[in-house]
Amino acid sequence: MSPGRAVRDRITVAIAVLAAWQLGTLVFGAHWVSPPLATGQRLLQLLANGELRRHTEFTLAAAVGGFLVGGVPGALIPFALRRASRLAAILDPYFVAGYGMPKLALAPLFILWFGIGLASKVALVGSIVFFLILFATAAGVRGADRRLVAMARVAGASEQMVARHVVWPGAVPYIFAGLKISLSYAIGAAVVGEMISSNRGLGYLIQAASQDFDTTTVFAGLVALTVLIVVVNELVQTAERWLLRWRPVDAQPEGRLVTVA
Amino acid sequence: MSGAAPLLEVRGLGKRFEARAGRAEAFWAIRDLSFSVADREFLTIVGPSGSGKSTLLNLIAQIDSTTEGEVRFRDQLIASPTAGTLRPGWDRQFGYVTQDDTLLPWRTLLENVLFPLRVQNRLSTDMRERAAGLLHAVGLEGFERHYPHELSGGMRKRAALIRTLVYDPPVILMDEPFGALDAQTRTQLQEDLLRLWNLGRKTIVFVTHDIAEAIALGDRTLVFTRAPAHVHSEHAIPLARPRDVASIYTVDGFADLHAAIRKELA
Numbered sequence: 001m002s003p004g005r006a007v008r009d010r011i012t013v014a015i016a017v018l019a020a021w022q023l024g025t026l027v028f029g030a031h032w033v034s035p036p037l038a039t040g041q042r043l044l045q046l047l048a049n050g051e052l053r054r055h056t057e058f059t060l061a062a063a064v065g066g067f068l069v070g071g072v073p074g075a076l077i078p079f080a081l082r083r084a085s086r087l088a089a090i091l092d093p094y095f096v097a098g099y100g101m102p103k104l105a106l107a108p109l110f111i112l113w114f115g116i117g118l119a120s121k122v123a124l125v126g127s128i129v130f131f132l133i134l135f136a137t138a139a140g141v142r143g144a145d146r147r148l149v150a151m152a153r154v155a156g157a158s159e160q161m162v163a164r165h166v167v168w169p170g171a172v173p174y175i176f177a178g179l180k181i182s183l184s185y186a187i188g189a190a191v192v193g194e195m196i197s198s199n200r201g202l203g204y205l206i207q208a209a210s211q212d213f214d215t216t217t218v219f220a221g222l223v224a225l226t227v228l229i230v231v232v233n234e235l236v237q238t239a240e241r242w243l244l245r246w247r248p249v250d251a252q253p254e255g256r257l258v259t260v261a
Numbered sequence: 262m263s264g265a266a267p268l269l270e271v272r273g274l275g276k277r278f279e280a281r282a283g284r285a286e287a288f289w290a291i292r293d294l295s296f297s298v299a300d301r302e303f304l305t306i307v308g309p310s311g312s313g314k315s316t317l318l319n320l321i322a323q324i325d326s327t328t329e330g331e332v333r334f335r336d337q338l339i340a341s342p343t344a345g346t347l348r349p350g351w352d353r354q355f356g357y358v359t360q361d362d363t364l365l366p367w368r369t370l371l372e373n374v375l376f377p378l379r380v381q382n383r384l385s386t387d388m389r390e391r392a393a394g395l396l397h398a399v400g401l402e403g404f405e406r407h408y409p410h411e412l413s414g415g416m417r418k419r420a421a422l423i424r425t426l427v428y429d430p431p432v433i434l435m436d437e438p439f440g441a442l443d444a445q446t447r448t449q450l451q452e453d454l455l456r457l458w459n460l461g462r463k464t465i466v467f468v469t470h471d472i473a474e475a476i477a478l479g480d481r482t483l484v485f486t487r488a489p490a491h492v493h494s495e496h497a498i499p500l501a502r503p504r505d506v507a508s509i510y511t512v513d514g515f516a517d518l519h520a521a522i523r524k525e526l527a
Contacts, residue, residue, distance in 0.1 A: 148363055150322075150324045150357075150363075151359070152380065153350065154322055154349045154350035155380055155428070156350060156377060156428075157380035161380045165376070165379075166365065170367075246368070247366075247410075248411075
């Protein structure tokens with residue numbers, strides 16, 4: 001399919017979605033399903049008075065902060081454990097248990113510990129991202145090509161150099177797979193944290209509006225959230241394409257979740 | 262070849278692979294294997310596939326541990342069951358060109374060739390010039406910025422070969438490096454190898470299952486038995502150098518040697 005054609009067809013789909021949305025409004029009433037036009041107007045309003053920016057910044061800060069707090073150690077620990085197989089074997093069941101634990105259940109605890117501000121959301125996001133990135137990176141480190149590792153050692157590479165020049169580049173695709181999965185979880189966790197207890201953030205905006213029966217703001221918040229996720233996803237994909245530019249074109253990371261050949 | 266102390270000596274070497282899930286029994290890949298290699302000798306080893314030839318090179322290169330016997334280099338014990346931690350490449354004394362080209366897919370051709378120098382912290386202008394010279398010698402100039410997947414199989418093999426030559430290890434182990442190539446590319450690469458070897462004679466241990474290749478390249482060839490591998494016989498190859506690989510079949514003495522080795526392998 002040509003790119004121009006794809007864009008045209010996507011616009012057609014967008015119009016269809018808006019039409020279905022409008023139909024929902026007509027069937028269920030504007031009180032329950034805020035019409036697209038009113039939602040758009042509310043978005044512009046929130047944009048103009050700075051509210052949208054204030055809430056989005058908070059949510060984004062929680063997500064990014066959590067990503068750093070959880071993702072960086074998650075990506076580093078498998079490298080540290082690479083040459084310590086005994087320690088890795090000891091820790092493994094604990095990592096599995098931590099991974100399996102539903103982190104959203106920790107939200108009340110984090111709010112008790114860190115208050116209703118940003119810190120508790122960062123902790124919640126971090127606890128989720130940590131395990132996702134940890135397991136993705138561990139798979140990448142485990143999957144390091146043994147032949148390449150042996151070649152590098154024979155050529156005189158130290159363990160750090162093997163890690164840096166052979167294991168790390170090989171693990172990058174895995175880490176990105178983990179990153180992309182973590183992304184929606186991270187923003188989701190930030191929003192849930194805000195819904196439970198906060199005075200800022202898109203989650204708070206949506207929660208507060210729903211308590212006022214202000215469906216239009218709820219819809220505006222959801223649209224903003226979706227846009228945020230799409231934009232962040234696009235940034236991650238750009239970074240991935242750049243880091244994996246050495247790959248053959250037909251093995252380039254696919255930007256879409258569902259692709260029909 | 263006799264007389265001078267050997268550069269590399271393999272004595273009573275054995276390697277046993279333990280039983281693992283999915284592979285019923287432990288087995289000996291190599292047993293009672295002894296031979297020696299003189300300085301600057303081009304030794305070729307032929308044997309049936311699965312006869313432990315790659316295992317032997319892995320033991321010498323110290324990628325894998327020894328079960329029995331020993332390997333000595335310059336009269337120093339480098340591998341034995343009790344030798345302790347493996348030291349792959351024995352401090353850059355052994356270069357290893359494997360069956361697969363093992364180029365780093367995320368590095369360009371030039372970066373791959375320079376890789377050993379980079380990790381050895383020896384990247385200098387001189388060394389870069391040396392690399393450029395080698396790239397030229399095997400006809401790879403102009404492809405420096407290509408990634409491995411953009412190169413043909415023959416080009417990748419050449420790159421792997423000069424990546425080892427570039428840091429000048431005294432001994433080069435080669436494990437069927439030209440195995441997966443078409444006949445013409447293969448002959449070309451064999452000629453490249455002989456030419457480069459002639460420029461700065463290294464000690465080469467070259468494993469193959471192709472009898473003609475073993476004769477065309479080597480000063481001497483060892484015939485291995487099936488696993489557990491040991492030396493079945495040894496043949497000096499008195500063919501004059503420089504050799505023309507493409508027409509080696511027509512040289513006096515080739516046919517007899519080929520027939521003799523062939524019979525031993527049957």
